[in-house]
Amino acid sequence: MSDNEVTLTIDGKSVTVPKGTKVVDAAKRIDVEIPVFCYHEKIGPLGCCRMCLVEVEKMPKLMTACTMDVAPDMVVKTTTDKVVKGQKGVLEFTLLNHPLDCPVCDKGGECPLQDNTFKYGAPDTRMEFHRANNAKATPLSPVITIDRERCIACQRCTAYSERIEQDSALVMLNRGFHNEVGTFNNEPYNTRFSGNVIDICPVGALTNTEFRFKARTWDLTNTETLCAHCGCNCNITMGTRLNEFMRIEARPNDAVDDGWICDKGRWGHNFMHSKNKITTARENSVGDGKPTSFPVLPHNCTIEDAAGKVAQAFKKIAEEHGPESVGFIGSPYGTNEENYLYQKFFRHGLGSNNIDHKSYQDTPGLPVSHYGVEQVETSNVVLLIASDPTEELPILDLRIKKAVTACGTRLVSLNDQKIALDRYSSQSLQYKVGCEAQAIDTLTHGLARELGEPAPAKDADQSGISAEDMKSLVETVRTSMKICVVYNPSALSGEAVFGVKRLLKMIAKVPTMECGAIPAAPMTNALGAMDMGLLPDFYPGGLSMSDQEEIKKQWGEKAPTGTGLSALEMIARAEKGELKALLVHRSNPVMDFPGGLRVTEALKKLDLLVVHDMLETETAKLANLVLPSNGPGYDEGTTTNIGGRVQARKKALETTQAPDWKIINLMLNVLGDETNYRRVSDVTEEIACRVPGYQEISKRSVGKTGCNREPISSADESVSDKSVQAGKGKDGSLRLRIATFLFAHDKILDASSKLAHHFQPSTAHFNEKDAARLGIQDGNTVLLSAENINLEAIARVDNRCQSGGVVVPRVSDEQGVNGLIGADGGTAWVQVRKV
Amino acid sequence: MSGFTFSAEQEKEIENIFAKYPFKKSAMLPLLTLVQRAERRVSPEAMVAISKKMDCSPAYVQSVMSFYTMYHAEKVGKYMILFCINISCQLNGCDKLLEYTAKKLGIKVGETTPDEKFTLHREECLALCTEAPMMRINDTYYGDLTEQRIGQILDSLD
């Protein structure tokens, strides 16, 4: 037993636990149940409900097990007459003014108050007076209903708001018997993580409005699956009944979500039953009579038939025009299995390396450890680069707040815009929009000089960060001992991502430094897509195209070894008529890629465009043929989160529609591949065999809480000639930064979304200097133009970025903000004028 | 929500308040008191203004504000009468005197006169038990109350 452990006795059983453990948690270890209402392991002790009374030897009065730290040789008793009387008394008080509406309460069947009363309470009540008549069901927000009569004032929810979400939006109002949970001036409780209060409410006071009166909890089929919105891959339980969606709840996994989910994860599920869902294979009529090599589909053709025809058509085009004439734009939202099979279809089946899934630059692998999300808590410093977790990866936001406020972690950030987490950081440095590469290099060089590594004597840094600030950041990084670098590759322009990798290499050179990184792209499975080789220059598992010998060894003599086209290059080739056929899986280049109208024009020039997606998109409209993809809720497979954790997404809802992996399997069969996967785990098994880093991944190892994949080897990042230098803007134009907004009104959160109340108008955020120069005042309507596209927005003069830039949060598809960026994917320069 | 701004004088006072404490958060009660005394209530708009000063959520301000009995959401009269009804005053006949006071003002306990001159509240022990029965009007304590004395006091206030 170490000095940090304590041995005590609970109900005659000895237990050894770490110092600082609460008695109630120590008891759990030896299966002694101490009932609680207010205590929640993640929130910490409150001492409000008094349910956990226990007797402790040498203490005259009953103690609350949730507030008491264990002590050596402590003797705790939980079943003595004194305890039993105390528990009964507390329960009687708790139930005194609690309505007995259990028969119609949504919490019924999973209610700690019911359970504790059943186990520890008296069979009847001595209360014979009027119970308090507090307000019954009233909306706390459009998605949460509060029943103040059922509230037992345990303060779990308000403590959650204060300690976990840390915005104190939900508070205790009034005093004493008139205590109530509420918000400021009865405004809706509309935070990013509000729904967690439903999960933690120990009674039926806070309920999920959409689930109210829909089903009894014991009638639900609960599927332990994953949220598919962002790269965190939080664990959720999806409740369904008779194949109908009922609700989503958090399913705690400390390695991923720490027990919480964001509101998008909980309520952003309408896409599963959207009217825009693609449910059949269809051929679009080609209005302009352009030639198509695609045979006309028979009426009512099955998805399987359509898939077969797609494969034949691609095969034909590849044979006629060469493998370089076909391409694939895959999805950072697809599962590993789908992504793996598609790259196999194109590489193995068609011999093409024209495979990609993104419009920014990145390569697989890290030169340092790949940290899991939980490592944020144990790092001394977290360095955020171009990352805005609050909007991009919400659960990471909570984890960082926890690290800073409870674990002594220091947060520092390098970004081109102000972010919500700045209030937690000890240093937030802002570089000018588009100047990330310079800022990062300056940091790397600063470190190099401290370490005596080769570096320019001085940096002519034009990024807008003062030498003094940079020096201080260098010092923070250098002396951190353990640092976790969180960077968002999708928010880095040009080749800045390679700068980050050089920085990581440099940090790793600091003596005794523990350095890890989290590549924090916001998309569900961005990491998995790279791991699965949805890249023009890498085979799965980070196998570089330059390693031809290994490729041939692994993938056969016929495996293509020439670097393929990136997604943006494919579009460019299509524009020139050189790319003939393109398959787009769960991606919407028309809306999401830079290039604006040019993307549409380019895609129209293709001989064959096939879109395999779950929802109708602008790209699907242009397609010759559309295949349905099941998507989250209905699909199954694994995804790899930002921390490298591979977890299983399971299907909660049945559909007769063929799953994506089966469709791709069929397509492979048409090309002569005889593999016949019976279930998705067969694909997972093949991944384990063929993808370095995934050897240990199996249905079993992934289980309920996931399994970390091994690090992917890192390619040499020092050379890259692929960078696109941002040109000079015209006089007076501003560099555009498109920011992520969590509740964007897009295909996923459509107009019927439960979260529509979060939608924001289009805004453009200016530095006051630019605003003054352009004569713009806060609240003015402005027009941003570039690439023949105009975007109207409300001006906000809030210094969100340095002068010379403008930040536009992507708030809706309608806004079409990506169209402002040039087709080369470089930094966009926009002209701004007041309307 | 706008509509409330601190006057220049109040801003000065707020600075002095902040100077008393090593942490800003301690200024919460003094700021609420400042507003209550100036506005005779703490309006939602004022809570927003305070939350900005304090760098906290307006909900938090309301949470604190609603805990303490000296802050009022509804505007109180020019003269706030806190009539002690606790034990020592009870033993000395405060109940009848309170009734008398209410009648004299023409309102019920807890109400404000239509001209917004007086608000009459029942109050717990105010620490003048040796001169019970007692009441506090604004910042002044009045002990050894009788009907006659109450009448004189109320009449003397304009």
Next chain:
Amino acid sequence: MTQILFKNINMKDLHTMKVYEEQGGYRSLKKAFAQKPEEIVEAVKASGLRGRGGAGFPTGLKWSFLAKDVFPRYLCCNADESEPGTCKDRELMLKNPHMLIEGMILCAYACRIETGYIYLRGEFHDLNFIMEKALEDAYAKGYLGKNILGSGFNLDIYTHLGAGAYICGEESALLNSLEGERGEPRMKPPFPAVEGLYAKPTVVNNVETLCVVPYIVNEGAEKYASLGTEKSKGTKLVSVSGHVKKPGNYEVVLGTPIREIIYDLAGGIRDGNKLKAFIPGGSSVPMLPADQVDVSYDYESLAAAGTMLGSGAMIVIDDSVNIVETTLRLISFYMHESCGKCTPCREGTRWLYQIVEKIMQNKGQLDYIEKMEDICDNMNMKAFCPLADACVSPVVSSIKYFRSDYEEYFKNVPVGSV
């Protein structure tokens, strides 16, 4: 009788620096600064001084519990005098504010504290002016501020007003309130001496307690300890209120018989009535019936009699009163002042109120008394802070000594009404 705190209490202009100094005010500082801080702590320990706010915890011991070598530390003077029946601190501060400041300086020096706050209940706005003026004068004289009297010791004292909450008299709730939070009590441990104001070591002492310190420093611990009984040293201010001829604050040597306090100092029961009961230490302590009037007024004797000395408020009740009325008023008080944080207090106080109210409406049932006792047992020592226990005190003691007063109401229950 020896007067320490009230020696010159009614002297004209005692609240001014001039008069206070003429009476020997602030002379303890030089004496104190000539000693090591620890010596002052030892002297206070030796004096036997116990906290005068209600809990009666030995003051010197409290000071010695401060977390070692953790700075800054804070001193909070608890001037949230709200315990029903208690009004001694108000009189002390109103008439002799410098005595408190002098006591705070000594305490701060002894405990190596450089910042002090006087937490006044919000209703003491008038006292706030008096204290602020006194502080200003003390700064002007160099008794506060940097390098006090050339000692190298620095101290700033500020006043802080509450805003109407009895619970803020509980030391940890007071700290929350001073930090701008709801006045809900804090979890203990950690105790304020370890993690108090702003999570730093903090001394929280009552006004009266701090006012005693100059005497101990000037006259010596022994002299103070020579007063009173074996375990109750020194003098105590007693606020005598209720049905007495001469209500007022009186300073008595601990160990004085209660009879003397009620009959000699306060002039006895008025209107020709007889003593029925008295609450010896503020509303939170059990009441005693008239036949216990010879109990001596000190910590141990009152404990032996089943009650407490508390804050030193002697509430005297004559035989014209039915105790149930008084009890209901006190339950109502605790119900109003319960912060609502914990279940037994929030729910129990209201339930008791409902029951006693019913009894007073002649609608009680015979098993109500038994039920009340059981509810009290379920509240007692099971709540987050002692407020629930305080509510239980008058209920249990009134049943114990005046059950017949309850039965009066049951006699009148109309037949068949329940």
